[in-house]
Amino acid sequence: MKNPLILTKKKAHFLKENRQDPITGDSFQMGDEIVFCAECKSAFLKESWEYMGNTHCNQEKILRKIPKNRNLTLKKIVKIDYQLLSRRDIVVSWIIDTAIWFIIFMGVIHFFDKNYYPEEVYITIVIVALLLKDNNLITTSIGKKLRRISMIHIKTNKKVNPFLFPLRHIFSAILLLLFMYNSINSLKGFISIFCFICMLDLLISFEKSRRMIDYVLGIAMTKDKNNDK
Numbered sequence: 406m407k408n409p410l411i412l413t414k415k416k417a418h419f420l421k422e423n424r425q426d427p428i429t430g431d432s433f434q435m436g437d438e439i440v441f442c443a444e445c446k447s448a449f450l451k452e453s454w455e456y457m458g459n460t461h462c463n464q465e466k467i468l469r470k471i472p473k474n475r476n477l478t479l480k481k482i483v484k485i486d487y488q489l490l491s492r493r494d495i496v497v498s499w500i501i502d503t504a505i506w507f508i509i510f511m512g513v514i515h516f517f518d519k520n521y522y523p524e525e526v527y528i529t530i531v532i533v534a535l536l537l538k539d540n541n542l543i544t545t546s547i548g549k550k551l552r553r554i555s556m557i558h559i560k561t562n563k564k565v566n567p568f569l570f571p572l573r574h575i576f577s578a579i580l581l582l583l584f585m586y587n588s589i590n591s592l593k594g595f596i597s598i599f600c601f602i603c604m605l606d607l608l609i610s611f612e613k614s615r616r617m618i619d620y621v622l623g624i625a626m627t628k629d630k631n632n633d634k
């Protein structure tokens with residue numbers, strides 16, 4: 406990314422405008438690193454700009470200087486309906502949905518052990534349940550609903566089709582499949598690779614509100630603003 410502008414004393418006139426970051430809602434402070442969208446002249450914190458995938462108004466250019474007359478450009482500002490998530494939101498919703506899946510997992514293992522079903526049956530069920538972790542309320546999950554998290558397309562602000570959610574758990578599903586496979590010794594290499602990918606994926610999602618697959622799909626988790634009271 407090109408260099409953000411740093412708010413120094415010289416640029417105090419900008420602070421007097423008392424503008425806020427459209428994503429975090431925070432007022433800009435002395436020392437903040439700020440990026441101006443070259444198209445609409447909106448100001449963003451560097452973090453918010455990166456969060457939007459370094460784009461706004463369908464373009465990536467930023468201004469080198471603080472724009473002088475913002476009133477001329479105000480009406481062109483693209484409205485943003487989403488907010489950054491706190492790590493607490495992400496972690497809590499992840500724990501809730503993972504716990505729900507784990508209860509299903511234990512239930513299935515317990516049930517099928519007693520009744521001598523073929524192994525493939527319960528492996529399939531727990532893996533499908535894992536893939537559908539974000540769909541335990543069909544269009545969302547209990548964890549996401551409780552923390553008011555939704556998935557949106559970064560560029561268009563549109564809600565993501567819930568049928569895409571299973572893709573977000575593809576790495577952990579592969580890991581689980583390898584784990585549950587009979588000849589576990591011959592698969593140790595693959596298991597460690599996917600263990601590593603899953604850990605990395607989880608860390609990135611806690612840190613950036615996005616899983617690796619979210620970057621591919623151009624989507625992100627955001628906090629619903631509508632019922633934010």
Ligand SMILES: [Zn+2]
Nearest residue numbers: 442445461462
């Ligand atoms: Zn813009």
